Amino acid sequence: MRAMVEVIAKALVxxxxxxxxxxxxxxxxxxxxxxxxxxxxxxxxxxxxRTVRAMRTLLVATGAKASKRxxxxxxx
Amino acid sequence: MMDxxxxxxxxxxxxxxxxxxxxxxEPEDLEFEVLQQSPGQVRIRVEPLGKGxxxxxxxxxxxxxxxxxxxxxxxxxxxxxPPQRQPAPREPRRxxxxxxxxxxxxxxxxxxxxxxxxxxxxxxxxxSVDISSEDNTDRITIEGPDAELLTGSKGEGLSALEHVxxxxxxxxxxxxxxxxxxxxxxxxxxEEELVKMAQRSAEKVKxxxxxxxxxxxxxxxxxxxxxxLRDDPALMTESEGDGFLxxxxxxxxxxxxxxx
Numbered sequence: 001m002r003a004m005v006e007v008i009a010k011a012l013v014x015x016x017x018x019x020x021x022x023x024x025x026x027x028x029x030x031x032x033x034x035x036x037x038x039x040x041x042x043x044x045x046x047x048x049x050r051t052v053r054a055m056r057t058l059l060v061a062t063g064a065k066a067s068k069r070x071x072x073x074x075x076x
Numbered sequence: 077m078m079d080x081x082x083x084x085x086x087x088x089x090x091x092x093x094x095x096x097x098x099x100x101x102e103p104e105d106l107e108f109e110v111l112q113q114s115p116g117q118v119r120i121r122v123e124p125l126g127k128g129x130x131x132x133x134x135x136x137x138x139x140x141x142x143x144x145x146x147x148x149x150x151x152x153x154x155x156x157x158p159p160q161r162q163p164a165p166r167e168p169r170r171x172x173x174x175x176x177x178x179x180x181x182x183x184x185x186x187x188x189x190x191x192x193x194x195x196x197x198x199x200x201x202x203x204s205v206d207i208s209s210e211d212n213t214d215r216i217t218i219e220g221p222d223a224e225l226l227t228g229s230k231g232e233g234l235s236a237l238e239h240v241x242x243x244x245x246x247x248x249x250x251x252x253x254x255x256x257x258x259x260x261x262x263x264x265x266x267e268e269e270l271v272k273m274a275q276r277s278a279e280k281v282k283x284x285x286x287x288x289x290x291x292x293x294x295x296x297x298x299x300x301x302x303x304x305l306r307d308d309p310a311l312m313t314e315s316e317g318d319g320f321l322x323x324x325x326x327x328x329x330x331x332x333x334x335x336x
Contacts (some may be wrong), residue, residue: 001199003198003200003202004198004199004200005197006198007194007198008195008240008244009185010184010248011185011191011243011244011247012244012247012248013241013246013247014247016184031142039161043243043247046239046243048319048320050320051239051240051241051243053236054235054236054237054239054240055236055240057201057232057233057235057236058195058233058236058237058240060233061201061222061225061226061228061233061236062199062200062201062225064228065200065222065225072101
């Protein structure tokens with residue numbers, strides 16, 4: 001799911017080069033740590049957190065298929 | 077400014093709704109400023125958000141408005157919330173400015189189809205995508221073995237895809253479009269259900285003379301409910317609440333005057 005978060009984030013930001021997603025396994029869950037250039041933070045979060053919430057919703061759907069829980073975190 | 081338009085309504089949402097109807101855009105795609113507000117009567121001035129993308133330098137306009145704004149001390153007030161219903165964002169507020177800045181760069185994808193296909197491929201879901209575009213709306217139909225994963229829990233997955241793709245289109249393709257994502261006929265069924273629900277509630281309001289509120293609905297769903305009951309002279313509908321999900325209250329229209 002790293003790839004999906006990366007595809008989305010890279011399309012949203014002004015600085016796609018700075019987009020990084022690290023996947024960390026933790027107690028069977030998969031933590032996806034997204035980092036973007038500081039000025040792009042708002043673009044991946046979205047108004048009232050709507051964009052990050054949408055990404056989390058999509059991760060629930062994909063997690064259901066993979067029988068896995070994906071947790072998206074945005075690093076500042 | 078030519079695109080600036082003023083609208084009156086019973087509430088900010090109502091005025092915004094009328095504006096969005098008149099201008100043919102989603103309410104969320106409008107910037108607005110409350111000009112005048114009294115109980116049951118609100119006047120707003122709206123400006124379509126897409127404008128910024130077409131004009132390279134909207135800074136002048138933004139400054140001009142900032143001077144009029146009562147909230148000039150807060151960071152870039154590109155969007156004017158009515159003073160009495162400041163939403164309490166769960167995430168830090170800095171995001172407001174970020175999402176509304178016009179994007180000026182090179183498109184990252186040659187077209188919508190390739191962009192959506194890249195997204196679907198990366199999701200690892202077994203889905204096929206069909207896109208048809210008309211007017212300013214791109215209808216994306218998703219089918220395949222994994223489609224049910226998106227239509228579950230009230231189609232949250234479809235709404236999430238819609239939002240993400242809209243934003244990706246705005247920034248990744250450098251244009252603004254209304255994106256509708258449907259799968260397994262879910263949207264159509266949901267739309268029919270909503271209209272039926274609205275009509276049932278309307279009957280109850282008329283029979284019992286009470287107010288009925290819907291479940292929280294997004295802007296597109298609210299539009300359907302408002303439209304379904306718009307022509308009933310005995311009723312009025314009003315969106316109530318904060319955030320992008322709001323309930324609609326259906327109530328008897330006061331028989332005396334025009335405003336409630």
